[in-house]
Amino acid sequence: MSEIFVMYELDQPPAVRSSTGTSPVEGHPVRRVHAANAAPGSSTAPGPRTLCGQDTFAMEAADWKPSEHPGSSWYTPEHAQLVCAQCDAVMEA
Template sequence: MSEIFVMYELDQRPAARSFTGRSPVEERPVLRVHAANAAPGSSTTPGPRTLCGHDTFAMEAATWKPSEHPGSSWYTPKYAQLVCAQCATVMEA
């Protein structure tokens, strides 16, 4: 299997202009956590669709990568309660 990316589906409400220097994940709440394969021919860019079929264009890739944490689950433990059930099913197969 290719590199797996953890993708955050973020709240799309417009945020107030921020000068905090924080990342989009810190500025907008995570609504759902998805998994995506790497883009064809790349190991550093997520593909265009999550494993459940959602478009990754409007999502943020997590800095946490499953390949860097052998023996751990594919998703970031902090957001375990927000994992997409369809992506989890595909990852378990």
């Protein structure tokens, strides 16, 4: 299996953007956590679709890489309650 990327589906950005320089995830609550394969021919960029078929274009890739955490789940522990059930089912198969 290729590299798996953890993708954050974020809530809509606030009407007024902060100028504090926070990362996109810090400024916007995570709505759902998805998994995506690497883009074809790449190991450093997520592919265009999550494992459940959603477009990754408007999502943010997490710093968490499942391959760097053997024995752990594919998703970030702090977002365990927000995992996409369809992506999780594909990852378990």
